[in-house]
Amino acid sequence: MASPAAKRAKSDKDTPYHLIYWPGIPGRGEPIRLVLEDAGASYTDTATMENGMFTVTAQIADDNTGDPANPPPLAPPILKHGDLVISQLPNILLYLGQKLHLAPQFGDEAGDGAYIVNQLALTALDGLSDETHDTHHPISVGLTYEEQSQESLRRAKEYVAKRLPKFLGYFERVLKGEASGEAPWLYNGTFSYADMVLFHCLDGVKYAFPRALGKLEKSGNYERVFKLYDAVKQRPRIKAYLESNRRQKYSMGIYRHYPELDDAA
Numbered sequence: 591m592a593s594p595a596a597k598r599a600k601s602d603k604d605t606p607y608h609l610i611y612w613p614g615i616p617g618r619g620e621p622i623r624l625v626l627e628d629a630g631a632s633y634t635d636t637a638t639m640e641n642g643m644f645t646v647t648a649q650i651a652d653d654n655t656g657d658p659a660n661p662p663p664l665a666p667p668i669l670k671h672g673d674l675v676i677s678q679l680p681n682i683l684l685y686l687g688q689k690l691h692l693a694p695q696f697g698d699e700a701g702d703g704a705y706i707v708n709q710l711a712l713t714a715l716d717g718l719s720d721e722t723h724d725t726h727h728p729i730s731v732g733l734t735y736e737e738q739s740q741e742s743l744r745r746a747k748e749y750v751a752k753r754l755p756k757f758l759g760y761f762e763r764v765l766k767g768e769a770s771g772e773a774p775w776l777y778n779g780t781f782s783y784a785d786m787v788l789f790h791c792l793d794g795v796k797y798a799f800p801r802a803l804g805k806l807e808k809s810g811n812y813e814r815v816f817k818l819y820d821a822v823k824q825r826p827r828i829k830a831y832l833e834s835n836r837r838q839k840y841s842m843g844i845y846r847h848y849p850e851l852d853d854a855a
């Protein structure tokens with residue numbers, strides 16, 4: 591007999607999306623918002639809902655065992671779309687890439703390109719989001735920054751000297767490569783959610799390490815990367831979103847600005 595999960599009705603792209611994420615920080619919810627905004631999709635967001643926090647905590651509560659079709663998520667971001675409840679940011683982006691046509695479509699002749707877009711997004715998130723986060727929490731997410739500030743100094747120095755140039759250099763190579771197609775986009779001359787993720791990550795690193803990233807930008811070694819950043823920022827719906835009050839300020843999330851870490855680097 592088919593399980594309830596197998597019988598789940600598929601939602602089409604016009605079914606509203608529900609983003610469940612901690613109110614008050616852009617965090618790992620932000621790439622999802624950017625993608626939804628760029629596509630002009632209809633969505634709700636716990637960041638702007640009264641009692642949005644309770645929706646988040648109910649999802650990750652110890653007594654939540656999910657529903658007949660969905661296991662509980664461990665942590666936000668969480669996306670509800672019709673009957674489907676999914677978590678893990680890259681997984682949500684993979685789903686939205688298909689629904690909103692921001693990646694090659696599975697089932698099409700060129701559909702395997704979806705794995706390339708996913709690879710590029712995962713790489714940006716590894717080096718320009720997860721590792722950036724680890725500069726202020728190198729020991730544990732369970733400790734405060736102040737409890738690991740000495741280790742943070744060392745980690746930030748290493749990050750800026752070696753890891754940041756490595757990842758920027760990688761994306762510059764991708765953009766130089768034949769597979770990227772016509773500029774400014776990463777793959778096949780077509781805007782995809784990987785471009786949005788790279789934009790978001792650069793924006794966050796700019797906030798966290800303004801001096802260090804400014805120097806790297808001025809070096810001229812990553813011209814294509816910064817052109818992509820500017821091109822995404824100028825997309826009409828993104829421009830409108832960034833100027834709106836839906837855009838939250840960076841504060842105590844993944845991207846934090848500690849001047850001593852930027853200076854140490």
Ligand SMILES: N[C@@H](CCC(=O)N[C@@H](CS)C(=O)NCC(=O)O)C(=O)O
Pocket residue numbers: 617618619665666667677678679680
């Ligand atoms: N790999 C997960 C990480 C999720 C995650 O760490 N979420 C944070 C907020 S950005 C959280 O609330 N974590 C709680 C925890 O890990 O205990 C993803 O990409 O979605």
